[in-house]
Amino acid sequence: MQRYVIRRLVQMVPILLGISIVVFALLAAAPGDQVDLLLSGVPGITPADVIRLKHVYGLDEPPHIRYVKWLERAAQGDFGWSRTYREPVSTLILDRLGNTVSLAAGALVLALAVAVPVGIYSALHQYSALDYAATLFTFFGVSVPVFWFGIMLIYLFGVNWHLLPPGGINSPGVTPGLPLVADRLKYLPLPTLALGLVFMASFTRYTRSSMLEVVRQDFVRTARAKGLPGRVVIRRHALRNALIPLVTVLGVAVPGILAGAPLTETVFSWPGVGKLLVDSTLGADYAVAQGIIMFIAVMAIGANLLVDIAYGILDPRIRFD
Amino acid sequence: MATNGEILLEVRDLRKYYPVTKGFIFQRQVGAVKAVDDISFFIRKGETLGLVGESGCGKTTTGRVILRLQEPTAGQALFEGRDIFKLGKEELRRLRRDMQIIFQDPYSSLNPRMTVGDIIGEPLEIHRLARGKEKVRRVQELLEVVGLSPYHANRYPHEFSGGQRQRIGIARALAVNPKLIIADEPVSALDVSIQAQVLNLLEELQKEFGLTYLFIAHDLSVVKHISDRIAVMYLGKIVELAETEELFSNPQHPYTEALLSAVPIPNPELRRERIILPGDVPSPINPPSGCRFHTRCLYAQPSCKVNEPPFADIGGGHYLACPVQPFKHQRSKAAVLSKQPAKR
């Protein structure tokens, strides 16, 4: 198992390298760089200034050289300098990462907490009223875009009923410490629900179908033939087999949640890396965009690794491979 | 059966190993599954050679490698004197008119998206044997040959039962007028009452078209019924090969003997003491050294662990890969069987 984990960790290196190359290439291929933007923004700039500035920023070098230099610095934790925020990219990202992670984790936990029980109930009471309701909810959940649902939440809870703040992350002027945490709790529910809805729906669907499939398996019949009571058959024999595959779905969900973050954060003015990505892209702040994508990639691939390991722990067929 | 002794197919030293690899992007080979490991045999024109063995013994792989559905690791397969394994792409395509295959699973062996007429007509199309009306006529003829009706041509496979599907598969194989048919467990997925229909059909077709069969199966009674000679495989090796009557009345390999005694006989009067082999078939990844059967053999000698027995003729075309022939007198256990009426 240990060797397996180490091997997987080593495998992550070429993957991340590949991603960084792709992202770097995409950005390098994009028309217009920082200096070109300056050109249109600053009056009175001369062609000579452009050449000089490009040399200062190293933009006159071929892309592969620039990539190697970027990589060298990135390996030391230096992802460059943000033009708009006038801060190191790494500081910028690290400041906001916590906000995004807490939002994503909240959404994931919420989704699981609702989906697993509902999915199991739905499967065990197929064609019941609640099963139909759950199916309907599933359709709704996977069809509704995060940003529309978010706006609706803001409109209803924030604007119409004044129950919760319509956006932001904290009320102004709250003292740090416990009051801040209490205040934060008011701001969390809406974005968490908006981001979590899709996953709630798809997890419910997955749990339901997984459970339905397992219940039809031969070994469940064997368990019944032993005379075990229905709940024991479900709890001991069906449940674990049905939930193990759910771990895989979690692995896919983490990148999905990170993908949903820019939208949710924009809708709710939540200062996380997602919103930062949107803002910096709109503002052509490449260094920031590249840094964020690398961070997100690391998190997604790391989540995948965790899923693989969890699978190995949960499923003896893989554990003893 | 009309065999004039001419050899149609000769297989020499055939090996098929599947590499066992490890690694993420750069895969390296860490071992090999020796599915078929150095086997030799021949089939005469017009005869049926039965290839029998338990699951994983390599009998199916043998059939597929001969047809080059899988590439061999080593060896030769001479079909009418030409080495199949040396043929180029185009030559191989032409050879496919002479060698055909019938599959085990009547469900997966027919393309569910094609009508029966398209399925049987495809070989005619590929080899440009018939087109248009002529093709339709040929297809209808073939359907009748295998005992179906011409109007079945417009239907889809899922509208047929297992036995009927197997007939469709046979018609497809017959479409190119092959000389050799490799029948890979053709009846083992069928119900007993249907098995007999298909076996009879295969026998009739052999007579009518002078076909040669390599008949692969795990069911000894079926193989016995249809074969002129039988080869017994164990873990990638042929351990014994002889004329059917000879093999059944005078089995020499301890594995053959055990296999014969393991078959339950549908006759309650014949409840007999049987030879029960201990344990399971070992993995073909690391087959036992020496004679592969030594781990389960009741007569194994210390030397069996070390020396791989040669596969040699012990007289009268009876081939055997076992150095110990101890049981001519020890075969009392199966003696009941010899009370059967004489077979010739």
Place this chain on the structure above:
Amino acid sequence: MADPLLSVRNLKTYFYTDEGVVRAVDGLSYDLHRGETLGIVGESGSGKSVHALSVMRLIPTPPGKIVDGQILFEGRDLLKLSDEQMRRIRGNRIAMVFQEPMTSLNPVLTIGEQIAEAIILHQHLDKRAAWTRAAEMLERVKIPLARQRVKDYPHQFSGGMRQRVMIAMALSCNPSVLIADEPTTALDVTIQAQIIELMRELQRDFGTSIIMITHNLGVVAEMCDNVVVMYAGRPIETTTIKRIFQEPKHPYTWGLLHSVPKLYERRERLIPIEGQPPSLIDLPPGCSFAPRCPFAMEICVQADPPDFPVGPTHTAKCYLYSDKATEKEKKAAAAAGLAASSLSGS
């Protein structure tokens, strides 16, 4: 003879599907006595496996339903028991072994856990004692190093070994009836021989009555005392093992025996049963075998024949043995080898 241990009376199990009502079991009756091995023989779709699940009351409902009949076990009708009462019988007094050893064990639990849970449930032993008993049972079914292997998972066993585990599990509470549903069909012939041998030995030791469900006539001949032959959900012939092979009375049984190739018999052309098994949705009104029967008479397509006694312990569901058949028809059948036939030599 004493009262039967298990007595099935006119069992009917139907499946209600979109295509129509599938009459999977349609009027099955038999008696199983103590210490007896009863073979239930039939091809796929004959209802033999559905019958087994019916006895265990494990028919998935919907779509399946036991619509009629009685299953008398030690005098009690299992179909009238509450779920709770039935649960106490399942795995305890009546146990079952399934066809597919590869999928019948839970992949995420050790085999020790899986055997022990039935013992804890029915024998009320504590966990430690149950595990000891589980290990003993594995030893009884001749699994090497049984005491260590209780901690292993199913995927660490081969198919034959898993079937041994299934048998150990089924016998762990010392049931009086063991229903074995094609226990050797998925196994290789040398492994099949091991399992048959094992079951015979265990039956001797435990005195369990066995219902052996199979399509393999050889397995029947090796193991059973009496036989019920099923066709299209109905029992068509019931008798002792000797008579079924020597004097099969029903044309279907007769045809079945002649259509399988024999290992030790002179090679001859097989006599197949022509045609296809009927669909269980639209059964013909008369005898369900009539469309394939070489001896079918006019009456056969009009009415479903009842059981006719054809010997002291022998019934056949065929009009040939009634006064409905003329002497000429009987003679024709006899001439073809039926009725008078004894399987020469075999």
Place this chain on the structure above:
Amino acid sequence: MARLPASGSPAVPRPGPGRARLEPAQGSGQGFWALAWYRFRHHKVALAGAAVVLVLVLVTLLAGPIAPYRFEDIDLTARLRSPSWRHLLGTDTIGHDVFTRLLYAGRVSLLVGFSAAVAAASAGILIGATAGFYGGWLDNVLMRITDVSLALPDLPILIVLSKYLGGSVAGIVFVISLFAWRGVARLVRGEVLKLRGQEFADAARALGATDLRILARHLVPNTLAPVIVAATLIVGGAILTEAALSFLGIGIQPPVPSWGNMLQNAQDFILSAPRRRPQGRSGPPAQALGHRAGSRDA
């Protein structure tokens, strides 16, 4: 990627006799399409979804005749009007008729959705079928790339990309298909791998069929059912992605209407003029709902 437990086990159970088959074996007398149609008709949700999609397609295609105004028409005297007979769904901040723009935006969305699905599915089939059929290092490399990129959150990368490539409908379609083919490719590859091992593929080879013939006649047609399902999901996904990008201001640019940029407009307005109903609320969700429902199990 996590591996699912392999069902392969040492002794492969033979599909022997004695196993009950409940599927109708003979005599049902229908071809494959008839059967598919039969199943579809009996699936109420699928039918309802298809109906919604059909209505939407018709309505948006007929946007010209149906819509009371042109989408770029502005009535500065009638801004932020509530729904009325003149403006069925009211007007937006600069006096566009919302109903008209909703119809035209639907046209853009459907165009983006279907084009992306067709492009992605074609590319996916081509790449997946090649990888699955030929295997080897090509397959290995291709699938590692797909695996990794599937583990990546696509929207952030799309955001960056569409900043440069987006703006126009064609650009958006290109960017979305750039990411959507992977799923199809993996699906087709998996199916082809599975089918390649089926005996009918071997039969075709044994008959002397060329690789191309095996692929085109035997393998790919048998993968189409799941591909069509996947493609309908891409339609829905692409519509959502386009909406998301436009919502963020990097997709379709005004004055061309898109459900995404209309929502962006609506959001500004909700927060600034809190007492009004947001507009366009029935647009994308209903559309996507129809798609998802229609594609499920179809």
